[in-house]
Amino acid sequence: MTDPESAQPRHTPLTAVHERLGATLTDFAGWLMPLRYGSELAEHRAVRASAGLFDLSHMGEITVTGPDAAGALDYALVGDLSALAPGRARYTMICAPDGGVLDDLIVYRLSGTEFLVVANAANTAVVHAALLERAGGRAARVADETADYALIAIQGPHAAGILAPLTSAGLDGVRYYAGQPAEVAGRAVLLARTGYTGEDGFELFARPDEAERLWAALTEAGSGAGLVPAGLAARDTLRLEAGMPLYGNELGPDVTPFDAGLGRVVKFGKPGDFVGRSALAERARAAPRRALAGLAGQSRRVPRHGHQVLWDGRACGTVTSGAPSPTLGVPIAMAYIDPEVAREADGGDGQGRLAVDVRGSAEPAILVPLPFYRRPA
DSSP states (O other), X not given: OOOGGGGSOEEOTTHHHHHHTTOEEEEETTXXXXXXXXOHHHHHHHHHHSEEEXXXXXXEEEEEESTTHHHHHHHHSSSOOTTOOTTBEEEEEEEOTTSOEEEEEEEEEEETTEEEEEEOXXXXXXXXXXXXXHTTTSSOEEEEOGGGOXXXXXXXXXXHHHHGGGBSSXXXXXXXXXXXXXXXXXXXXXEEOOOSSSSOEEEEEEOGGXXXXXXHHHHHHTTTTTEEEOOHHHHHHHHHHXXXXXXXXXXXXXXXXXXXXXXXXXXXXXXXXXXXXXXXXXXXXXXXXXXXXXXXXXXXXXXXXXXXXXXXXXXXXXXXXXXXXTTTSSEXXXXXXXXXXXXXXXXXXXXXXXXXXXXXXXXXEEEEOSOSOOOOO
């Protein structure tokens, strides 16, 4: 018999804050998360123009520690984690033996023998189990420490200016994809210059009992700079404009890094074997089976996940993510399409031939380069 309590979504350390702010809450990957606080369009635009504050405490935090922690991760993941310097982070993936993506990850090297692996919420248990199995026989300890962390992100062009007065850390010296211990508003955190919005920003890993105080301090510091709380809906349109993949949409067990145009994360040159190496080497040599493409709609109707992409009226692919773009003012989508179609459409031959089947209507689209949006230099 199923315990009805076990089906209830987990609360983050900031759930009470979201409720006080009147957020629309939703069950996302087993967690009760803020979808929006008011207008997701306003939240999106605030991140692009000033700054947004996100609760990301649903993300999984898995530590890998010990004398052979780097070697264990080199074998378990497709990246070269031994080459990662302490204080730096790397985007990488964990793949099945057949090369399919089990999850995309950010790995922080905290010291020579200590790593923090950040997994997508829906995949934390899968990643933890795979790392445990793949570290077997090595001098490395793998632990799921998700419950020991709150994660708050501040993203946008004003993020550094809002955060700077609250910390003694020199933010100009914190490079992109770097993380270091710091104090923010008197609270000990791991301060990382990472994000999922296409904007500059920071992610703060903190103790759960410090989360509300940190959120309040950041909110107060940003009150005159346009900072707003932002939910999952804005986060999704921001990452889509930035061309960032989402597991379950652009990535999954039936997709290899090479299918997703992310073959660069696979480091064949690192010493030793790694899970999926043979299958991925074969995919790297083979002709592409599909191409991840960016589409801009030429009508007001929005392509959505699962809609068919059409070429001369025939199906040639599938939309993985789609939404109205608040920044561009048109519908946008990422889609896996036939490589030959991608070549023809990219050559300027797509006008009038490329479309998306939106509920039975062939809505015209054009191929555009990814990402759709890059922040100003």
